[in-house]
Amino acid sequence: MNRQKRNNCLIQVRKRAGMTKNFRVMTQEHVLYLNRDIWNRVKGSIKLSKSQLTRKQTLLEGKSDPKYLSFREIQLKKKKDIVLMKKECAKPPSQ
Numbered sequence: 001m002n003r004q005k006r007n008n009c010l011i012q013v014r015k016r017a018g019m020t021k022n023f024r025v026m027t028q029e030h031v032l033y034l035n036r037d038i039w040n041r042v043k044g045s046i047k048l049s050k051s052q053l054t055r056k057q058t059l060l061e062g063k064s065d066p067k068y069l070s071f072r073e074i075q076l077k078k079k080k081d082i083v084l085m086k087k088e089c090a091k092p093p094s095q
Contacts, residue, residue, distance in 0.1 A: 009089035017082045028068045035059060 038056050041048055048056060058065075069077070 006089050010086065013082065013085045013089060016085065020078055020081070025074060026068050027071045027074060029071055031065050031068055
């Protein structure tokens with residue numbers, strides 16, 4: 001019976017792991033790319049969209065974006081979460 005519960009738990013962990021792997025979040029590299037793209041568009045006299053104009057304005061005012069994790073840090077965090085979920089399956093149920 002214990003093995004069946006553990007196997008069921010591991011199946012649930014695999015499902016959640018698959019969902020978290022496909023979940024995309026904003027990374028620090030993406031923020032840097034967006035900022036660099038705005039300055040390149042300004043230099044090239046390319047028209048900016050509304051969201052790009054607001055981002056440019058916040059950059060000019062010196063306001064910083066919220067701190068985002070780098071891609072590598074996000075991947076490490078996801079792996080650590082998966083390992084913790086698997087460890088929870090290995091623990092015997094509390095009685």
